Amino acid sequence: MSRIRGKDTKPEHRLRRALWAAGLRYRKHARTRAGRPDIVFPGPRVAVFVDGCFWHGCPDHYVRPRTRAGFWAEKLRANTARDRRQTLELESADWLVMRVWECELHEQHDVDAVVTDVRRAVRDGVRSPAARWVVVRVESDANDHEARHEELLRDPSSHRCVHRVRQTRKRKRQD
Numbered sequence: 001m002s003r004i005r006g007k008d009t010k011p012e013h014r015l016r017r018a019l020w021a022a023g024l025r026y027r028k029h030a031r032t033r034a035g036r037p038d039i040v041f042p043g044p045r046v047a048v049f050v051d052g053c054f055w056h057g058c059p060d061h062y063v064r065p066r067t068r069a070g071f072w073a074e075k076l077r078a079n080t081a082r083d084r085r086q087t088l089e090l091e092s093a094d095w096l097v098m099r100v101w102e103c104e105l106h107e108q109h110d111v112d113a114v115v116t117d118v119r120r121a122v123r124d125g126v127r128s129p130a131a132r133w134v135v136v137r138v139e140s141d142a143n144d145h146e147a148r149h150e151e152l153l154r155d156p157s158s159h160r161c162v163h164r165v166r167q168t169r170k171r172k173r174q175d
Ligand SMILES: [Zn+2]
Pocket: 053, 058, 059, 060, 061, 062, 101, 102, 103, 104
């Protein structure tokens, strides 16, 4: 949590390098009507965001901080709301938006799979994956039992609740 979200986080670097190696030419943080996506293909209008698991509510890796609970809850709410707004705004302007979790970029074979998805987006206009759940709110009791409320990124009316004990397991990294 001490890590500040920077413009060039490592998983993002890894993806850029792999895209470049695959012959896919992108622009970095190019301006669009809905902000500056991490990776932009202006011609085919494809925008790729690399989202940190903590900041953007990854269902597998979001960890609820125990201190300053109100602050962090609001932070998560605001971030996920912005992700949704940004995504829908771009899509309504005929952009194809891909949002990739950082945890999908730790292993090389996962990076390769994302590169394949980006290529399909750029060449064929196919978006994948189709659906994406995000954690928008977490309720907890004194024993760290959590009710994790999740919504589909593109559908505010969707909802599911996942019950589990607070986990802080670190993601596996290759470096
Ligand atoms: Zn994750």
